Amino acid sequence: ADQPAMAAARELQGRLTKPAGSLGALEELSVRLAGVAGTCPPPLPAPAAVAVFAGDHGVHAQGVSPWPQEVTAQMVANFLAGGAVVNAFARQAGAEVTVVDVGVATPPPAGDGLIEANVRRGTRDMTVEPALTRDEARAAVETGIRVAEQLLAGGAACLLTGDMGIANTTPAAALIAAFTGCTAEEATGRGTGIDDATHAHKITVVRAALDRHAPDPDDPLGVLASVGGLEHAALAGFILAAAAHRVPVIIDGVIAASGALAAAAFAPDAVAAMVAGHLSVEPGAAVALSHLGLEPLLDLGMRLGEGSGAVLALPVVAAAVRVLHEVATFDSAGVSEK
């Protein structure tokens, strides 16, 4: 992060016509975004682009989700038709939705807004073998990088993470435990809403995968390969590319947070570009964000994924930046100071 730009943003915040500190977290966010961009004021986060990376999971066979695997592909079709929550939120916030098939089990129909970049038609079951080979994991990371660069080349000034994949909170929990050192219990939640018995079973599944592979947090590609998912790996690459291009990336929920941990393991400086959009109900999200040192902007009891929490936070991020562009100073407005 660019220290002079951050200092300039702090100094400017102190001259604007408002009591110092009265915008709370938005002031610190504006300073961070100046640091990412290396300029003060930083650019407004518009146009903004959300990429929804979709993948399926071999561990679904272990009964960790009540939803049939086919829902992943059905929801891809729903995204392309504009009928999902992330589409409605994106229309509200003025963001563009791109859907990426990085690992859906059945080929989705082509459609406007779909990037076909399938690495593998679903991961393997991580409780019996590594979910991915290292080459597959690398290909998914590179897909994420490529999608980010395509959106940035198209003019995006802010990237937002989205995901879809039935059972994908299970590898997310394993990734979070692997990268942060927390237990399977601490990382594993109820996903789309499972009962106590399924939740207990899901914890044993996560623990079994961790015990089998003993992933090394200093080898992020190895972690992604052994207990990850294709969309999680792609999100890691997507986040890394945003950071490399000095563009902010709004992190959605627990899936994105697990990808963010992988990104930070690859390149710790990438955390500077990350903005935590919201606090998911999934317990692993809080563990991951705390490990990354990120404070979520929203906390609305959401647990949907798709990028919904990131898109919902976009207007808040934009408002924080807009203050630096548009608010008058005490001097310019002729307002007395205390």
Added chain:
Amino acid sequence: ADQPAMAAARELQGRLTKPAGSLGALEELSVRLAGVAGTCPPPLPAPAAVAVFAGDHGVHAQGVSPWPQEVTAQMVANFLAGGAVVNAFARQAGAEVTVVDVGVATPPPAGDGLIEANVRRGTRDMTVEPALTRDEARAAVETGIRVAEQLLAGGAACLLTGDMGIANTTPAAALIAAFTGCTAEEATGRGTGIDDATHAHKITVVRAALDRHAPDPDDPLGVLASVGGLEHAALAGFILAAAAHRVPVIIDGVIAASGALAAAAFAPDAVAAMVAGHLSVEPGAAVALSHLGLEPLLDLGMRLGEGSGAVLALPVVAAAVRVLHEVATFDSAGVSEK
């Protein structure tokens, strides 16, 4: 609130392509807004209008704020020039800003977006006499009603509360203590940012006003007259008018929350139309919202006023409603259920 419309919204939320409950607080908000409007889906909250009620305070003479009183009028000019935070946030969220002089000490210059409705050029010092006569308090409430009706007649589908008034957290604290029964200590915060000694003094000022007038919470006009402010009284009327016209009103911070308590004392059913935009740092805000049974949408450490927290929450409110309008059902999208 209209129970059949709320039931219809709950039922629709259960058929949309997302796990039940996965949008957390936004689902309950959408149900409440259906109840306010008496229809499902309720109208999108656009266009939205924020009214910034400005007033001055005799209690400023007690040294409760480090800011000179002239800043109120200077900030009115800043609002009219579009240079304040609420203007920047409103441009971001697509809301229109109207400024109302209901009690500024010095006549502000006329300007586009200013409603001149001055009831009195600042309140009296509530530590030595009632801040307002009952007639003055009633005139301020009626001003708020009139402004709301003017904005609704202009097409506004959502109203947002704003305020400006140097020292106005002091009467807000007194109002909150009077209506909720909490102590002066519990209701009184640091406003724009005062030191420990000034904070301790401010608490004694609030306590002295409460002791002198012993306001009766069952007589809201009497409470507003004895320890209120002109903008607080106007906000009470503004909120009451929104509720009477079945339009949602987004409550900003501690000043709006104190006005909301007065509105609820006049008409308990008005609470149904209130949406708490954010949780101000001011301790009285949490006390007031809890008394009203409202959960704030945002919690970003803000304490600016002007309507900033209400405007920041507007896109979240719009997103909650938009879900009911635009998201496909499992049936219509051909998505399998669990």
